[in-house]
Amino acid sequence: MKKSDSMIVSRAMELWRASEYEIASTDFLSPAEKLEIYNELNARIGSGMSRCFFWGGCRGAERGVTVFLPEWYALPDAPAHRMPLDEERTDAFTAYLTENPHIREEIPVTALSVKGSGFRELGHRDFMGGILSLGVDRSVIGDIAVLSPSEALVFVSKRIAPFLVSELSKIGRDGVRCEEVDIPPDFVLPRRFEEIPVIVSSPRLDGVVKALCGKSREAAAEMVRAGLCELNYAVTDDVSKELAEGDILSVRGYGKFVVGAVTGSTKSGRLRMACRKYL
Numbered sequence: 001m002k003k004s005d006s007m008i009v010s011r012a013m014e015l016w017r018a019s020e021y022e023i024a025s026t027d028f029l030s031p032a033e034k035l036e037i038y039n040e041l042n043a044r045i046g047s048g049m050s051r052c053f054f055w056g057g058c059r060g061a062e063r064g065v066t067v068f069l070p071e072w073y074a075l076p077d078a079p080a081h082r083m084p085l086d087e088e089r090t091d092a093f094t095a096y097l098t099e100n101p102h103i104r105e106e107i108p109v110t111a112l113s114v115k116g117s118g119f120r121e122l123g124h125r126d127f128m129g130g131i132l133s134l135g136v137d138r139s140v141i142g143d144i145a146v147l148s149p150s151e152a153l154v155f156v157s158k159r160i161a162p163f164l165v166s167e168l169s170k171i172g173r174d175g176v177r178c179e180e181v182d183i184p185p186d187f188v189l190p191r192r193f194e195e196i197p198v199i200v201s202s203p204r205l206d207g208v209v210k211a212l213c214g215k216s217r218e219a220a221a222e223m224v225r226a227g228l229c230e231l232n233y234a235v236t237d238d239v240s241k242e243l244a245e246g247d248i249l250s251v252r253g254y255g256k257f258v259v260g261a262v263t264g265s266t267k268s269g270r271l272r273m274a275c276r277k278y279l
Contacts, residue, residue: 008033009040012066019068023106026066027139031233037066050078053093056142057109057155060189063142067107097185104185108158113181116150120174127152130171136160145189193276200271206239212275213254228252
């Protein structure tokens with residue numbers, strides 16, 4: 001199936017047309033799916049993207065629904081999209097929802113607090129597994145923020161929230177309490193990182209993969225050519241692609257990283273780069 005003919009793009013176009021009269025939104029999408037929708041819709045409707053936003057329930061969310069606003073709800077002077085995870089545009093939409101809470105109510109995304117007993121340590125995988133074990137589709141679940149070893153904040157579609165509040169009582173062997181909570185739209189999703197300083201000869205993709213994954217230059221280049229690397233959630237096989245500060249690099253089997261700034265150079269002229277790994 002060609003990307004332009006994919007089901008999520010077709011559904012997004014249907015919702016775009018429906019948004020002439022009311023707010024319309026997709027289910028939750030992964031960053032890669034958001035990128036697919038952004039690229040296709042930007043090519044098809046051009047300036048109409050000014051009424052399109054990606055929203056995961058708060059700032060910093062990676063999974064999110066695509067929100068289409070009617071003309072009369074459109075943001076005045078909204079920043080142009082640079083990519084689906086555009087922080088400037090998300091911040092503008094957050095401010096807009098803060099000033100217009102009735103519009104926020106029309107977007108079918110809510111937050112659930114899930115708290116364990118405190119006697120067992122629960123991680124992201126545990127919370128996700130407990131939810132999906134109830135037969136819930138991944139498309140109605142957004143980001144999961146683990147706030148402590150026994151508590152998480154889970155963003156979900158509003159239509160599934162009552163079911164989860166009623167039925168989510170255990171995660172693994174631990175009893176949990178689930179309730180819908182109201183959070184301010186300017187809440188920032190907490191994330192944990194491991195700081196990874198690296199030294200590279202240049203910001204080329206193969207060199208950065210080599211440094212982050214502890215591989216030889218040849219092995220790193222082969223990993224890139226084999227399609228094992230995603231740059232800003234799109235697979236790339238261009239070994240010479242130059243990375244910039246803020247780029248998101250995922251390497252299959254090694255994790256996801258944020259490319260940091262060049263902080264200096266060694267005596268031999270190699271670059272010191274401050275990167276971070278998602279935990």
